[in-house]
Amino acid sequence: xxxxxxxxxxxxxxxxxxxxxxxxxxxxxxxxxxxxxxxxxxxxxxxxxxxxxxxxxxxxxxxxxxxxxxxxxxxxxxxxxxxxxxxxxxxxxxxxxxxxxxxxxxxxxxxxxxxxxxxxxxxxxxxxxxxxxxxxxxxxxxxxxxxxxxxxxxxxxxxxxxxxxxxxxxxxxxxxxxxxxxxxxxxxxxxxxxxxxxxxxxxxxxxxxxxxxxxxxxxxxxxxxxxxxxxxxxxxxxxxxxxxxxxxxxxxxxxxxxxxxxxxxxxxxxxxxxxxxxxxxxxxxxxxxxxxxxxxxxxxxxxxxxxxxxxxxxxxxxxxxxx
Numbered sequence: 001x002x003x004x005x006x007x008x009x010x011x012x013x014x015x016x017x018x019x020x021x022x023x024x025x026x027x028x029x030x031x032x033x034x035x036x037x038x039x040x041x042x043x044x045x046x047x048x049x050x051x052x053x054x055x056x057x058x059x060x061x062x063x064x065x066x067x068x069x070x071x072x073x074x075x076x077x078x079x080x081x082x083x084x085x086x087x088x089x090x091x092x093x094x095x096x097x098x099x100x101x102x103x104x105x106x107x108x109x110x111x112x113x114x115x116x117x118x119x120x121x122x123x124x125x126x127x128x129x130x131x132x133x134x135x136x137x138x139x140x141x142x143x144x145x146x147x148x149x150x151x152x153x154x155x156x157x158x159x160x161x162x163x164x165x166x167x168x169x170x171x172x173x174x175x176x177x178x179x180x181x182x183x184x185x186x187x188x189x190x191x192x193x194x195x196x197x198x199x200x201x202x203x204x205x206x207x208x209x210x211x212x213x214x215x216x217x218x219x220x221x222x223x224x225x226x227x228x229x230x231x232x233x234x235x236x237x238x239x240x241x242x243x244x245x246x247x248x249x250x251x252x253x254x255x256x257x258x259x260x261x262x263x264x265x266x267x268x269x270x271x272x273x274x275x276x277x278x279x280x281x282x283x284x285x286x287x288x289x290x291x292x293x294x295x296x297x298x299x300x301x302x303x304x305x306x307x308x309x310x311x312x313x314x315x316x317x318x319x320x321x322x323x
């Protein structure tokens with residue numbers, strides 16, 4: 001045996017090999033303990049959540065837990081308070097638009113700013129377009145409420161396209177949108193689709209729409225003729241796709257879409273006579289400004305009240321017109 005060599009027996013070799021295997025065995029036992037503890041935790045979790053739905057996926061070790069939502073009844077006072085607060089949230093854009101309209105109409109910005117637009121930009125960081133969108137939206141909601149709408153808008157975007165319609169058509173369009181939405185608040189997309197359908201309707205030939213002498217209310221006129229919206233009109237001439245109508249002070253050419261029929265028999269009988277009397281007065285020449293004011297007002301009334309009849313007779317007597 002060489003100097004410094006250590007004699008090794010078979011027993012020592014066996015002990016050394018067992019010693020070398022110890023770390024591996026410990027590591028393996030640790031993995032088994034970890035797997036066992038994980039399984040025990042899952043079993044404990046399933047046992048401690050009787051109301052939960054637990055699903056162990058076979059692919060991988062993903063564990064999905066879907067908890068059952070626990071609800072709690074509200075008292076009557078809490079229900080009322082919840083409803084009140086929900087209405088405030090839903091009508092926030094209406095209140096904002098109403099307030100902006102009052103600020104604008106009352107010129108309450110004039111102590112600090114020259115224009116309403118500058119005031120809104122500095123005070124609220126609102127651009128001009130957004131301000132007027134809120135104001136117009138508030139006007140639409142007021143109109144819907146006045147007509148008895150039960151389902152009301154909850155955002156400005158839902159009524160943005162209704163502002164392009166005359167008030168007389170806003171309610172019917174909104175009700176149609178509510179119906180399409182199964183009785184719920186319709187989205188702005190639904191409202192937009194209905195409004196676009198109204199604009200893209202095929203042209204209607206005048207002869208299929210009305211007859212000469214039929215009476216209407218004017219709507220959706222634009223530009224310089226917009227001031228006649230809400231006035232009565234009587235069909236005078238039927239053209240291909242337009243109709244010449246007489247109003248209290250002139251003759252207009254309109255489309256069938258601009259005419260809302262009046263089906264009341266008394267109105268249909270009285271309006272042609274009222275138009276004839278107004279034309280006679282205007283044919284006299286220059287009238288007093290009070291006369292013009294009264295005649296213009298009569299151009300918006302589909303029938304004459306007792307007082308309006310007296311006023312018209314006074315004008316006729318004053319200018320020497322015999323009925």
